Amino acid sequence: MKSLRTTIITVLLFSLAAVFFFSGCSRSSKASPERLKEVVVYTYDSFISEWGPGPALIEAFEKQSGYTLTFVSVGDGGQVLSHAVLEKDNPQADVLVGLDNQLVEEARKRGILTAYKPLHADTLIPEHLRLADDWLLTPYDWSNFALIYDTQSSVREPLSLEDLTKEEYAKKIILMDPRTSTPGLGFVSWTVSVFGDNYLDYWKRLKPNILTMAPGWDTGYGLFTSGEAPLVISYTTSPAYHVEYEDTLRYKALIFAEGHAYQIEGAGVVNNALNEKGAKAFMDFLISKEAQDLIPLLQWMYPVNSEVILPPSFDAAPKAGKNLSADPQKVLDASQKIMNMLSQ
Amino acid sequence: MEHSALQIFKALSFTVWQAFLSMLIALCIGLCASYYAAKKKSLFARFLSSLSAVPLCVPPLLVALGFVLFYGMNGTANRFLVSVFSLKESPLSFLYSFTGIIIAHGFYNFPLVMRTCADVWESLPEEEEQAAALLGASKWRVFRTITLYQLSSSIASSCILVFLYCFFSFIIVLLFGSVGGTTIEVEVYRAARITMDYRYAGILAVIETLTALLIVYVYSIVEGKGKKSTGNKLINRLKTPITTISEKIIAIVLFSLIFLFFLSPFFSIPLKALFTQSSFSSLFSRKGFYSSLYTTVITASSSAFLSVLIGFTFALVCRFLDPYKKSRILRIIPLIPIAVSSIVLGFILIMILNKLHIRSNTAVLVFAQTLLIWPFAYRQIVSHMDRIPLCIDEASSILSPRFFPRITKVYIPLCNRGLVSAFAFCFAISAGDASLPLVLAVPRSETLALFTYRLAGSYRFAEACACGTILMIISMIVFFMGDTLNGTRDR
Numbered sequence: 001m002k003s004l005r006t007t008i009i010t011v012l013l014f015s016l017a018a019v020f021f022f023s024g025c026s027r028s029s030k031a032s033p034e035r036l037k038e039v040v041v042y043t044y045d046s047f048i049s050e051w052g053p054g055p056a057l058i059e060a061f062e063k064q065s066g067y068t069l070t071f072v073s074v075g076d077g078g079q080v081l082s083h084a085v086l087e088k089d090n091p092q093a094d095v096l097v098g099l100d101n102q103l104v105e106e107a108r109k110r111g112i113l114t115a116y117k118p119l120h121a122d123t124l125i126p127e128h129l130r131l132a133d134d135w136l137l138t139p140y141d142w143s144n145f146a147l148i149y150d151t152q153s154s155v156r157e158p159l160s161l162e163d164l165t166k167e168e169y170a171k172k173i174i175l176m177d178p179r180t181s182t183p184g185l186g187f188v189s190w191t192v193s194v195f196g197d198n199y200l201d202y203w204k205r206l207k208p209n210i211l212t213m214a215p216g217w218d219t220g221y222g223l224f225t226s227g228e229a230p231l232v233i234s235y236t237t238s239p240a241y242h243v244e245y246e247d248t249l250r251y252k253a254l255i256f257a258e259g260h261a262y263q264i265e266g267a268g269v270v271n272n273a274l275n276e277k278g279a280k281a282f283m284d285f286l287i288s289k290e291a292q293d294l295i296p297l298l299q300w301m302y303p304v305n306s307e308v309i310l311p312p313s314f315d316a317a318p319k320a321g322k323n324l325s326a327d328p329q330k331v332l333d334a335s336q337k338i339m340n341m342l343s344q
Numbered sequence: 345m346e347h348s349a350l351q352i353f354k355a356l357s358f359t360v361w362q363a364f365l366s367m368l369i370a371l372c373i374g375l376c377a378s379y380y381a382a383k384k385k386s387l388f389a390r391f392l393s394s395l396s397a398v399p400l401c402v403p404p405l406l407v408a409l410g411f412v413l414f415y416g417m418n419g420t421a422n423r424f425l426v427s428v429f430s431l432k433e434s435p436l437s438f439l440y441s442f443t444g445i446i447i448a449h450g451f452y453n454f455p456l457v458m459r460t461c462a463d464v465w466e467s468l469p470e471e472e473e474q475a476a477a478l479l480g481a482s483k484w485r486v487f488r489t490i491t492l493y494q495l496s497s498s499i500a501s502s503c504i505l506v507f508l509y510c511f512f513s514f515i516i517v518l519l520f521g522s523v524g525g526t527t528i529e530v531e532v533y534r535a536a537r538i539t540m541d542y543r544y545a546g547i548l549a550v551i552e553t554l555t556a557l558l559i560v561y562v563y564s565i566v567e568g569k570g571k572k573s574t575g576n577k578l579i580n581r582l583k584t585p586i587t588t589i590s591e592k593i594i595a596i597v598l599f600s601l602i603f604l605f606f607l608s609p610f611f612s613i614p615l616k617a618l619f620t621q622s623s624f625s626s627l628f629s630r631k632g633f634y635s636s637l638y639t640t641v642i643t644a645s646s647s648a649f650l651s652v653l654i655g656f657t658f659a660l661v662c663r664f665l666d667p668y669k670k671s672r673i674l675r676i677i678p679l680i681p682i683a684v685s686s687i688v689l690g691f692i693l694i695m696i697l698n699k700l701h702i703r704s705n706t707a708v709l710v711f712a713q714t715l716l717i718w719p720f721a722y723r724q725i726v727s728h729m730d731r732i733p734l735c736i737d738e739a740s741s742i743l744s745p746r747f748f749p750r751i752t753k754v755y756i757p758l759c760n761r762g763l764v765s766a767f768a769f770c771f772a773i774s775a776g777d778a779s780l781p782l783v784l785a786v787p788r789s790e791t792l793a794l795f796t797y798r799l800a801g802s803y804r805f806a807e808a809c810a811c812g813t814i815l816m817i818i819s820m821i822v823f824f825m826g827d828t829l830n831g832t833r834d835r
Contacts, residue, residue: 040787042785045782045794045797045798045801046798046801046802049632049795049798049799049801049802050630050631050632051630051802051804052802070787070788071787072785072786072787073782073785074782074783074785075537075782075783078537078538079537081540082536082537082540083694083785085540086691086694086695086698087694087698089698090698090699090701092698092703106540110540171417171437171440177518177530179526179530179533179534179538180518180530180533180534180537180538207523207524210523211417211440212440212519212520212523213518213523213524214518214519215514215515215518215519215530216515216801217801218405218797218800218801219405219408219409219515219519219800221803221805222405222409222412222800222805222808223409223412223416223519225803225805226409226412226413226416226418226419226805227416227417227418228412228416228417228418229417238803241803242803245803300803332538332539338524339524339526340351340524341524342523342524343354343522343523343524343525343526344524
């Protein structure tokens with residue numbers, strides 16, 4: 001029995017050792033020559049997918065700069081930030097792409113970024129799209145949040161946020177959960193901007209009309225295109241996708257007179273990045289016309305570079321009359337109060 | 345931001361309640377289905393068996409969409425009823441409610457119960473049942489007092505897995521639950537990823553894990569009271585055709601329920617892809633699809649192989665050290681990885697990798713997946729190993745004092761069905777996992793599950809359904825090959 005136990009333990013230890021030995025784990029080396037030729041960018045899923053801007057950006061940037069560009073997807077924008085915070089003492093990324101206007105101050109508070117103003121940023125990026133005066137984050141795309149309406153449905157097109165609370169829209173609206181989704185939080189921000197301190201009353205009136213609060217944009221929009229409800233929160237630029245790829249004007253972005261909340265996505269150089277020089281080169285590239293030309297048809301958002309000409313499908317994306325914003329911390333607090341109220 | 349104990353308690357109690365009811369549905373349907381799969385010779389049984397893989401490998405996102413496509417307000421069922429009965433409104437609205445959650449969860453997971461119980465039921469000794477029948481016991485009494493007792497270990501084993509799956513469920517609960525509803529997992533996610541309140545996330549994670557471990561402990565008590573290692577593993581029961589009226593009626597009712605709440609929603613996914621123009625051709629034209637397919641087959645096979653190796657080794661260790669299953673600790677150890685949230689595990693892994701200055705790669709992903717899924721392999725293997733009489737161990741140790749020949753000539757042949765089944769299960773789970781690849785952020789690497797999520801996140805839902813269909817087919821092929829190797833053709 002003793003030799004049996006010894007044998008078993010030996011086999012287990014040997015197996016574990018073999019796993020580690022053959023695991024081929026690479027140790028991230030500080031400032032090795034190979035690493036200095038590589039720019040590592042943390043971003044979100046859809047950015048690096050085959051149909052996102054990632055592959056085209058890699059090709060263009062590598063050709064122009066001579067660096068190797070590696071995109072690493074860590075989830076969504078919020079997860080990009082949280083991943084970077086966890087690695088703060090030993091950052092693996094050089095650039096973070098996908099932090100939006102809601103996350104600027106959180107990124108600043110966590111001390112994970114170094115301010116850097118890319119070349120020609122003053123001339124290329126309009127003032128109203130800038131995320132921070134010190135260029136802690138550089139914007140690269142933006143859009144307004146909007147309700148997308150299915151023109152083939154039998155319900156009337158709503159004209160305002162208040163309209164959405166009418167009885168005719170009972171169980172006709174798909175929203176996203178602000179705890180887990182950026183458009184969900186964007187809608188909360190929108191209601192806080194419009195209704196001020198009375199936002200909770202608004203949500204009480206809206207509650208019976210919400211079919212579901214989907215955990216993410218993908219599930220929510222999937223339900224919408226499956227015909228579950230005629231209204232969903234998304235972006236003013238969403239209809240452009242359907243025009244480009246489905247040749248249909250069925251899905252319409254509704255413009256409300258009171259204005260729309262917006263999302264500006266930004267990128268920043270990581271504090272103590274292993275390849276700061278490469279990171280800055282990438283930031284310069286990201287707002288250049290060559291990179292920004294890719295944004296409309298691959299990101300389905302507006303580019304920040306004013307020199308970019310939008311494709312014809314973007315004629316289906318209406319412009320909001322007024323941009324609204326609310327204090328990010330107030331929005332976070334509001335989202336918690338709203339969800340508490342809705343769960344009662 | 346303020347956090348109240350009452351909110352945490354509400355989230356936790358809702359989480360436990362919906363997981364418990366979902367488990368009950370999975371148990372009822374799964375146990376009935378396992379009767380036919382284990383004892384009856386029928387095409388229906390073989391078909392059900394091959395579908396065991398489907399819930400494990402299909403990402404929850406597509407499961408949810410499948411239910412919506414069939415039972416949603418504009419789903420197939422409602423459109424059919426509205427047109428046939430000329431109704432003004434869709435009559436079926438149960439999906440977006442608590443009922444929708446437990447039906448989706450219960451039917452999503454019943455194949456796990458069915459497969460685990462059927463595998464064991466097939467090789468239960470008939471002598472005890474026949475002796476009871478000779479003494480005048482009715483079929484129901486024989487089932488209640490003998491068969492259920494013999495199956496209690498595999499029932500408990502599969503039910504705890506279903507419970508934990510539903511306990512940590514995210515997408516289905518948020519999508520179908522009442523507006524504003526929450527689970528403890530959602531709160532952990534929010535604290536860790538959105539507000540980055542790591543202290544609060546840590547507290548919630550501890551509460552969540554302790555609750556799950558408490559359930560695991562209760563399970564170990566139930567399993568301990570069940571049948572100990574006994575029975576004759578060497579014989580498989582003869583399967584008989586469905587003959588009695590009651591068997592036929594139950595089969596019809598069971599098949600109807602499975603058709604309505606499992607097959608229809610699941611087949612809505614490939615049908616959505618098939619009936620949307622060019623979804624498969626667009627998918628097949630993408631370079632990323634082939635590299636994802638390759639990565640999935642390699643990582644899933646590697647994770648499954650390592651999981652089976654570890655699961656089998658641990659099962660042997662438990663058998664030698666504790667043949668009479670007195671040690672609760674040994675029974676609980678394999679459940680600890682499943683009792684930890686994937687979000688929490690992901691964070692722990694990131695911190696460890698960061699501390700060790702290790703950059704993620706495919707090997708790390710395989711290792712992490714193995715860490716999570718080896719308990720599934722163990723559960724499959726141990727339910728077969730438990731059927732080997734202890735006298736076989738004693739006889740083999742007399743005939744051969746050397747250890748390794750006994751493993752290769754006794755344990756592996758007698759557990760081969762469990763080993764193959766375990767490999768298939770682990771393959772399916774690994775193939776369908778999108779969370780770990782995302783959390784570990786392996787550069788230049790994508791699995792089919794992740795590819796599916798990325799398609800769905802970019803307006804390409806029909807292509808996402810097409811990709812999910814491919815995932816299902818791959819896993820079904822692995823299960824079918826496993827069943828064929830096991831020689832489970834009806835005799």
